Amino acid sequence: MKNIDYILILLIIFISCSNLGEKKTLTDFFSEDYKNFRFHNKIGIINLDSVSNFSELRKKMSELTCEGKSSGLRFVKNDTIFYLTGLADCPTSSEIGCYFSRNLLFVRNDSLLIEYGKNKKKKPIRFLKAKLDEIMSQNHNYQHNKNKLKPALIHFYVEDKYPIETTTRALKEIIRQFKKINSQNGSDYFKYNILFEKYDITNIPLGSPPKPNEFDNE
Structure with missing residues (x-):
């Protein structure tokens, strides 16, 4: 009986060590x-x-914009490595983005903001x-x-009191929902851009002049 117990223990140890050697396969998106x-x-x-908060991320993105490059963002969530692009203005540029004929959405931290100014409401992402x-x-x-x-x-803004995890969590949900729509209707059915803002623009009263932004990707 003792021999059987020893054999079972050895099998458990062998299986555990084998599992430790296995590497989790990640999917690229x-x-x-x-x-x-x-x-x-x-x-x-x-x-x-590699960044600690939203402001640090946005600073790196702005530097790339000033170099004439787009910002490619990479992050890992669960079993997927996500690769997407984001927009941020160059502080030394006088170019003004043209964002007419757009469906506008506003995300602050990990919440979706509905309406504008004093009438805005906050909903979970x-x-x-x-x-x-x-x-x-x-x-x-x-x-x-x-x-x-x-x-x-x-329009995307995250307060610096939140860790970068808050940013990646919101980005994952944005990617997930648009991917679902476009996989059902065609890859260019509902295109989107994410504009990383310096502040929450929904706090600006209606009728205020638009702030300068970088070039439009369209």
């Missing part, structure tokens, strides 16, 4: 913009695990799906004479 900019060698890569469904249900949000939505521009 690339946004369409990321693949395009990488192909043309016009992208700089920022590993989000998981509410993004319901908001995108609402946008797709309204004809005026589509491009003229096309079965494609006007591109979405997501």
Whole structure:
């Protein structure tokens, strides 16, 4: 009986050691913009695990913009390595972005902001799906004479009191929802850009002049 017990213990130890030697396989996800900019060698890569907060990330992105490059963002969530692009203005540039004919969305920290100014409401980031469904249900949000939505521009801001994990969590949800829509309707059905802001622009009263931004990717 003791011999059987010894054999079982040895088997358990062997299996445990074998599992420790196994490496978890990660899946790569690339946004369409990321693949395009990488192909043309016009992208700089920022590993989000190497920055501590949103301001540090945005500073690195601004430096890339000043160099004429797009910001490629890389981060790992669960079993996936995400690669996407983001926008940030160059502080030494006088260029003003043109963001007309866009479906505008506002994300602060890990929440979706509905409406603007004093009337704004905060919803959990998981509410993004319901908001995108609402946008797709309204004809005026589509491009003229096309079965494609006007591109979405997501104004994104995270307070520095939150760790970079808050940023990656919100980005993952944005990627997940748009990927689901475009996988069902075509890769360019609902394009989107994420504009990394210096502050929460939904605090600006309606009617205030727009602030300068970088070039439009469209």
